[in-house]
Amino acid sequence: MNLLFLITTLLSSQQGDAFNGQAYLQSKDFAAPSFSLKALNNLHKQWNLESRPSPKIALQIFESRYGMHQAPYQNDDLPMGIKIAPFPLTFGTVKGIALDCLICHGGILDGKPYPGLGNNSLDLQTFFEDMNKADGNKKHLNFRFGNSRGTNEAGAVSVFLIGFRNPDLSLKTSWANLGLNDELHEDPPAWWLLKKKKSMYATGGADARSVRSIMQFMMSPLHGPDHFNTNEKKFADLQAFMLSIQPPAYPFAIDHSLAAQGKILFESNCSKCHGTYGDKPKYPNKIIPLKVIGTDTKRFFGITKDFGRFYNSSWFSKEIEGWFSDDYKARETDGYQAPPLDGIWATAPYLHNGSVPSVYTLLNSKTRPKVFTRDFENKFANYNKKELGWNYEFKNNSDHLQGKEITEQRKWYDTSTSGRLNIGHTFGDNLTEQERSQVIEYLKTL
Ligand code: HEC
Ligand code: HEC
Known part of the structure; x- marks a missing residue:
């Protein structure tokens, strides 16, 4: 065996298979059910219907009420992100409704489901x-x-579920609260960015190569520790699938001379944090301290040191062993990671808490709306080419929400409330209007 062969074999042994990863994500043995089949059969009563509607109508209601999109694969007439799956230890005889990654990580663009685009339409609370x-x-x-x-x-899902586990992932008799916090307002990042990142999550607190870190969503107490070991290889495949996803190209015309001017401005104002694009792209993978970035700090402090300490004592952090390797431990950082901006046109709203509806308002902080909503359909007819983002409606305060049903209230993003502040990232404020539109034109090309 020659050395080159040895090295390539060693490298490839850590890599999964994207095709298998996609199949696994869509498979039935992915995660344990969260609900019984009865829940699905009775769900129409919550929609004030007397009998179950046709699958077609049901899918429309999933879309409009919960922001769950049609699956681009066979899924028993259910939307992307939930599936009919067997309960563990029942030999496939008892089935229920299980969730998978795509409920949060499968978005929609002009009627086309896009696995890997964060689901910016989702109302998971109403669904639960x-x-x-x-x-x-x-x-x-x-x-x-x-x-x-x-x-x-x-x-909160992670912090809640890990509280039932010992470090070796066996189940505890009582739940430990490692700082449960359910007001972090997290906007799921697009999976196509992962291939550029060395660290991941909003704070850059995890190693982007870690397979075990993304297995946190498998922690249903219905599964024992064995489940994690037996599925690790499949998660490596799932990671390979995530790494294979490409950003969608901007679907409208681009003014290339304007964009060329924008590129120069971008490289002098933004690249030191967000990197360069094109032929030889460079991504600096920077974490920007809180006092420099100035955005809402709730997410930063909301996942506690207790959680990090427990995580680092557990199976999750003991991924690789060897002479030259360091385990993929959770790290404390001092701020938020400046993300790559590939496909940025498609991922509105912006910032880690989704508090800013468009790139224009991000780059001109005085114009950021206090309270805003939109139709959550992501139809191209409703795309704002000037601002980059989905058209939104705004108000200067949330008075009009009084007395509205809670599901309706959740459609309005109120930036005056904890965890939802739209402050910080004022790096575009010094640009002139013309410069800003040049930068925006350039961003369309990424
Ligand atoms: C309940 C919604 C939800 C589910 C289910 C979910 N995720 Fe996420 N995911 C998120 C959110 C929100 C973030 C951003 C977290 C943060 O940094 O605050 C995230 C972050 C990530 C990241 C880091 C991305 C980056 O660039 O920083 C990866 C990778 C990821 N998720 C993979 C998965 C996989 C694989 C699954 C299924 C096993 C999954 N997620 C299930 C909501 C979800
Ligand atoms: C000092 C570093 C720094 C500079 C300079 C900077 N940014 Fe950022 N940018 C960040 C960080 C950090 C975030 C994430 C902040 C958060 O989510 O709280 C971010 C977020 C963004 C986002 C939102 C990403 C998303 O997916 O939500 C866009 C768009 C963006 N920046 C564009 C720009 C542009 C254009 C410029 C230049 C005019 C620029 N940035 C300058 C650090 C920087």
Whole structure:
């Protein structure tokens, strides 16, 4: 065996297979069910319907009520991100409704589902409330899964579930609270950015190569520790699938001479944090201290040191062993990671908490709306080419929300409330209007 062959074999042994990863993501044995089949069969009562509607109508209601999109693969007439799957230890005899990554990480563009685009339409809280009631549960949910449409509380899901585990992932007899916080308003990042990143999550607190880190969503207490070991290889495949995803190209005309001027401005004002694009792209993978970036700090402090300490004592952080390797431990950082901006046109709203509806308002902080909403459909007819983002409606305060049903309230993003501040990132404020439009034109090419 020659040395080159040895090295390539060693390298490839850590890499998964994208095709298998996609199949695994869509498979039935992905995660344990969160609800019984009864919940699905009764769900129409939560929609004030007397009988179950046709699959076609049901899918329309999933779309409009919860922001869950049609699956671009066979999925038993269910939307992308939920599936009918067997309960563990029942030999496939008892089935229920399980969630997978695509409920949060599968978005939509002009009617076309786009796995890997964050789901900026999702109201996960309404879905959980409805399913919980339809399942006949009288108890309240343990925490909120979302507070505003398009963001979710993925961090709380992890913190809640890990509280049932010992470091070796065996189940504890009582739940430990490692700082559960369900007001972080997290906007899921696009998966196509992962291939550029050395660290991931909003704070850059995890190694982007870590496979185990993304297995946190598998922690349903219905699974014992064995489940994690047996699925690790499949998660490596899933990671390969994520790394294979490309950003969607900007679907409208681009003024290339304007964009060329924007490129120069971008490289002098933005590249030191966001990198360069084109032939020899460079991504600096920078974490910007809180006092420099100035954006909402709730997410930063909301995942606690206790959680980090427990994580680092657990199976999750003991991924690789060897002479030259360092385990993929959770790291403390001092701020937020400046993300790559590939496909940025498609990922509105902006910032880690989704508090700014368009690139224009991000780059001109005085114009950021205090309270805003939109139709969550992501139709190109409703795309704002001048601002980059989906058309939005805005108000100067949230008075009009009084007395509205909570599901309706969650459609409005109120930046005056905890975790939803739209402050900071004022790096575009010094640009003139013309310069700003040049930078925006350039961003369309990324
Ligand atoms: C409940 C919604 C939800 C589910 C389910 C979910 N995620 Fe996420 N994911 C998020 C959010 C929100 C973030 C951003 C978290 C943060 O940094 O605050 C995220 C971050 C990530 C990141 C880091 C991306 C980056 O560039 O920093 C990866 C990778 C990822 N998720 C993969 C997965 C995989 C794989 C699954 C399924 C096993 C999954 N997620 C399930 C909501 C979800
Ligand atoms: C000092 C570093 C720094 C500079 C300079 C900078 N940014 Fe950022 N940018 C960041 C960080 C950090 C974030 C993420 C902040 C957060 O989510 O809280 C960000 C976020 C963004 C986002 C939103 C990304 C998303 O997916 O939500 C866009 C768009 C953006 N920057 C564009 C620009 C442009 C254009 C410029 C130049 C005019 C610029 N930035 C200058 C650090 C910087």
